[in-house]
Amino acid sequence: xxxxxxxxxxxxxxxxEAEKILAKYNLPCLGCSFFQYEMESLKxxxxxxxxNIDIEKLLKELNGVYKK
Numbered sequence: 001x002x003x004x005x006x007x008x009x010x011x012x013x014x015x016x017e018a019e020k021i022l023a024k025y026n027l028p029c030l031g032c033s034f035f036q037y038e039m040e041s042l043k044x045x046x047x048x049x050x051x052n053i054d055i056e057k058l059l060k061e062l063n064g065v066y067k068k
């Protein structure tokens with residue numbers, strides 16, 4: 001699986017290592033009370049833009065997890 005800016009959180013969180021990476025980047029969505037309702041529609045690129053997270057660096061780390 002290749003993670004892109006259009007990948008949803010639902011897809012990314014299928015891997016527990018990916019969840020740890022998102023937490024490392026302090027992704028606010030993980031602690032949000034609406035998270036369970038929105039995670040199927042939230043795309044990682046949009047989240048990174050909203051919270052000023054370096055998307056290229058994050059995608060590199062996430063894709064490293066999925067290559068294993």
